[in-house]
Amino acid sequence: xxxxxxxxxxxxxxxxxxxxxxxxxxxxxxxxxxxxxxxxxxxxxxxxxxxxxxxxxxxxxxxxxxxxxxxxxxxxxxxxxxxxxxxxxxxxxxxxxxxxxxxxxxxxxxxxxxxxxxxxxxxxxxxxxx
Amino acid sequence: xxxxxxxxxxxxxxxxxxxxxxxxxxxxxxxxxxxxxxxxxxxxxxxxxxxxxxxxxxxxxxxxxxxxxxxxxxxxxxxxxxxxxxxxxxxxxxxxxxxxxxxxxxxxxxxxxxxxxxxxxxxxxxxxxxxxxxxxxxxxxxxxxxxxxxxxxxxxxxxxxxxxxxxxxxxxxxxxxxxxxxxxxxxxxxxxxxxxxxxxxxxxxxxxxxxxxxxxxxxxxxxxxxxxxxxxxxxxxxxxxxxxxxxxxxxxxxxxxxxxxxxxxxxxxxxxxxxxxxxxxxxxxxxxxxxxxxxxxxxxxxxxxxxxxxxxxxxxxxxxxxxxxxxxxxxxxxxxxxxxxxxxxxxxxxxxxxxxxxxxxxxxxxxxxxxxxxxxxxxxxx
Ligand SMILES: [Zn+2]
Numbered sequence: 001x002x003x004x005x006x007x008x009x010x011x012x013x014x015x016x017x018x019x020x021x022x023x024x025x026x027x028x029x030x031x032x033x034x035x036x037x038x039x040x041x042x043x044x045x046x047x048x049x050x051x052x053x054x055x056x057x058x059x060x061x062x063x064x065x066x067x068x069x070x071x072x073x074x075x076x077x078x079x080x081x082x083x084x085x086x087x088x089x090x091x092x093x094x095x096x097x098x099x100x101x102x103x104x105x106x107x108x109x110x111x112x113x114x115x116x117x118x119x120x121x122x123x124x125x126x127x128x129x130x
Numbered sequence: 131x132x133x134x135x136x137x138x139x140x141x142x143x144x145x146x147x148x149x150x151x152x153x154x155x156x157x158x159x160x161x162x163x164x165x166x167x168x169x170x171x172x173x174x175x176x177x178x179x180x181x182x183x184x185x186x187x188x189x190x191x192x193x194x195x196x197x198x199x200x201x202x203x204x205x206x207x208x209x210x211x212x213x214x215x216x217x218x219x220x221x222x223x224x225x226x227x228x229x230x231x232x233x234x235x236x237x238x239x240x241x242x243x244x245x246x247x248x249x250x251x252x253x254x255x256x257x258x259x260x261x262x263x264x265x266x267x268x269x270x271x272x273x274x275x276x277x278x279x280x281x282x283x284x285x286x287x288x289x290x291x292x293x294x295x296x297x298x299x300x301x302x303x304x305x306x307x308x309x310x311x312x313x314x315x316x317x318x319x320x321x322x323x324x325x326x327x328x329x330x331x332x333x334x335x336x337x338x339x340x341x342x343x344x345x346x347x348x349x350x351x352x353x354x355x356x357x358x359x360x361x362x363x364x365x366x367x368x369x370x371x372x373x374x375x376x377x378x379x380x381x382x383x384x385x386x387x388x389x390x391x392x393x394x395x396x397x398x399x400x401x402x403x404x405x406x407x408x409x410x411x412x413x414x415x416x417x418x419x420x421x422x423x424x425x426x427x428x429x430x431x432x433x434x435x436x437x438x439x440x441x442x443x444x445x446x447x448x449x450x451x452x453x454x455x456x457x458x459x460x461x462x463x464x465x466x467x468x469x470x471x472x473x474x475x476x477x478x479x480x481x482x483x484x485x486x487x488x489x490x491x492x493x494x495x496x497x498x499x500x501x502x503x504x505x506x507x508x509x510x511x512x
Contacts, residue, residue, distance in 0.1 A: 009260055056278045056279040058271050058327050058328075059324075060266060060268060061324050062325045062326070064248060064263075064268060076275070087262045087373065087375045100282050111264060111265060
């Protein structure tokens with residue numbers, strides 16, 4: 001992975017920074033140049049809520065080569081308290097523990113390794129909080 | 131816009147074609163379609179392919195295929211819209227003829243998937259790289275997220291998902307071009323290897339090589355060449371959010387709903403008037419959700435309909451008589467062109483053992499990614 005491609009995503013992946021539309025209040029994650037809700041082009045930086053609920057999930061058992069050492073692992077879609085939805089892994093859970101509707105908190109974790117000599121890639125994963 | 135007809139079809143066997151190259155299979159299908167149509171030339175061509183660059187390391191497919199098909203210097207363009215590449219290629223051919231710019235255009239699709247080792251990674255490029263794939267999600271994983279949401283919302287069962295694969299294998303067994311011509315049982319589906327819960331191996335369309343092509347022509351040309359006329363009655367293409375998580379619901383596909391509305395309006399028909407339909411069953415759950423989004427079943431009733439056998443060849447609502455992506459195979463770029471070939475055969479009365487009685491109006495539905503793009507056509511025998 002070219003470092004600049006990774007660095008561009010750091011504000012989103014490390015700090016959950018999104019863009020709040022100044023006209024309609026819709027929060028885009030990642031931030032965009034034009035709001036899909038109202039077409040406004042003005043945004044302010046906002047930090048996402050780090051808690052929400054699990055809308056759906058799956059256990060990945062066959063992965064791309066990059067993730068093949070990690071299987072099985074859980075992936076879900078989490079709706080955060082501010083309405084933003086993200087796809088992420090659900091970590092630290094046994095298979096039977098995960099259920100739709102559970103409360104989830106996003107935490108900072110290593111997501112993948114870019115080959116033997118490449119970047120260690122960090123970002124957010126969800127953990128069950130009850 | 132003038133009337134447009136499909137006047138020739140050709141496809142390769144779908145499957146693991148180790149002995150044949152990307153170029154070989156496309157040219158084979160294109161030559162068959164050209165010969166079937168009887169035309170002595172084509173004015174231009176479109177090649178639908180999802181990712182020949184990653185699968186085979188070959189881009190610039192328009193030129194490559196025009197060269198090997200020996201039709202240079204005609205315009206030849208590669209069209210990409212993930213799994214909807216073939217549908218998008220056909221739509222460009224349709225528009226070019228409908229506009230009057232050309233009279234005879236070839237629309238083909240091809241994918242050579244067995245020339246690469248990490249098919250999962252290549253297919254995942256149809257999703258959002260930074261916000262979905264970065265986290266390790268695969269295509270079966272994304273459809274599994276939909277399946278879980280659907281089963282949770284509508285209390286659908288594992289048996290109901292399996293019914294789709296069983297029916298499509300039953301149809302595929304009657305299709306000489308299908309990759310899998312074996313029937314399977316619900317038990318086999320439900321005990322096959324888990325890929326992404328709740329989806330198992332036999333819920334998933336396979337990795338395939340294959341190519342398909344059709345000749346699209348103005349009605350004037352068609353009338354000179356053919357007795358059986360198959361008219362393109364409606365054509366629509368839509369886009370949607372690239373990420374599944376950006377959608378309000380994970381149990382409906384807005385791009386499919388909108389494209390369906392457009393085609394029904396353009397064709398002046400209702401879902402009840404469609405006699406036969408090919409849908410994009412990349413996974414069993416996809417056929418169920420799409421069968422609802424196309425208006426054939428109420429929301430939440432598609433799974434039950436599949437289990438009751440309402441979508442089999444003999445019933446009122448035959449879906450995927452070809453065997454679908456599941457049994458016929460899913461060489462991504464060729465998939466939609468093969469769908470239209472099935473509908474062409476059904477409307478021409480040449481579908482053999484798979485023939486739906488008195489089929490006059492047929493529909494094809496093709497989508498890219500998790501429904502970030504969708505192409506639908508309605509064809510009619512006149
Ligand atoms: Zn806005």
